[in-house]
Amino acid sequence: MPLKVDIVTAERLVYSEEGVDEVVAPGIDGELTVLPMHAPLLTMIKPGIMRIVKGGQDTDMAITGGFLEVRDDRVTILADAAERADEIDVVRAEEARRRAERVLEERVSEEELARAAASLQRALLRLKVAERRRRRTGLRPGPPGV
Ligand code: ATP
Numbered sequence: 001m002p003l004k005v006d007i008v009t010a011e012r013l014v015y016s017e018e019g020v021d022e023v024v025a026p027g028i029d030g031e032l033t034v035l036p037m038h039a040p041l042l043t044m045i046k047p048g049i050m051r052i053v054k055g056g057q058d059t060d061m062a063i064t065g066g067f068l069e070v071r072d073d074r075v076t077i078l079a080d081a082a083e084r085a086d087e088i089d090v091v092r093a094e095e096a097r098r099r100a101e102r103v104l105e106e107r108v109s110e111e112e113l114a115r116a117a118a119s120l121q122r123a124l125l126r127l128k129v130a131e132r133r134r135r136r137t138g139l140r141p142g143p144p145g146v
Helices: 090-105 110-137
Strands: 003-008 013-020 022-027 030-034 041-045 048-054 057-063 066-071 074-079 082-084
Touching (some): 003 022, 013 048, 013 057, 013 082, 030 041, 030 066, 048 110, 057 110, 090 110
Parallel strands (some): 003 074
Antiparallel strands (some): 003 013, 022 030, 022 048, 041 066, 048 057, 066 074
């Protein structure tokens, strides 16, 4: 029995597929591989790359944190934010990176620093996922659909 995988955020259903062979997620304690017949599990995930393998095809996703549950060959991820590699707007991520870097260079409060550092981490993650896709497919970076 392959896996059924749902990735949801407060905003949208990001991914919902049956027939998935493998999910590799950035678990809080390290990389987590879920194959069919996995034991029940509820864990936190940290910002990182999630890989979904279905029918020999890999889909990369940028995921900014959340929870992952495995039960009866169903994998449910409640994510803060998640985008498939082909949905990532590289220009937006570059802008977010520059904004965060500017804040980090200023003398700002601890709170602002922490916020900028987290924002920078998200932007770098998105750029990494988009770049991996570009290398694999030979596509040039750009907003989705371009
Ligand atoms: P920004 O400063 O550009 O808004 P952010 O890191 O603050 O970036 P989040 O709060 O993590 O953004 O996400 C808000 C929403 O925007 C989510 O739905 C997320 O999937 C989406 N999103 C953020 N950045 C991008 C991007 N570069 N490409 C596509 N979707 C994005």
